[in-house]
Amino acid sequence: MSDESKVKNDWEDRELGALWVHTKPDGTKYLTGSVNKEKIIIFKNKYKEENERAPDFRVYKQKAMEQNSNQKAEELQEDPDLI
Numbered sequence: 001m002s003d004e005s006k007v008k009n010d011w012e013d014r015e016l017g018a019l020w021v022h023t024k025p026d027g028t029k030y031l032t033g034s035v036n037k038e039k040i041i042i043f044k045n046k047y048k049e050e051n052e053r054a055p056d057f058r059v060y061k062q063k064a065m066e067q068n069s070n071q072k073a074e075e076l077q078e079d080p081d082l083i
Contacts, residue, residue: 032062 019033019042031042039062048054 017035019031023029041062042057042059045058
């Protein structure tokens with residue numbers, strides 16, 4: 001086995017997941033992906049300036065898309081200003 005394939009296998013063995021960068025319409029960037037088969041979403045901590053010891057980023061479990069869609073639909077139905 002070549003040294004190059006050994007290195008590649010080492011990295012593959014240590015890999016926990018992968019992340020993708022997205023940009024919201026307002027220009028805010030965030031990451032989505034998975035770590036250890038758990039879907040996650042990562043946002044920059046907007047309260048970092050208030051506390052220098054606060055983390056730079058916050059990691060959350062990502063809700064299922066169906067659950068997000070149902071929640072948004074309920075919010076639209078409950079808001080009388082949208083009708």
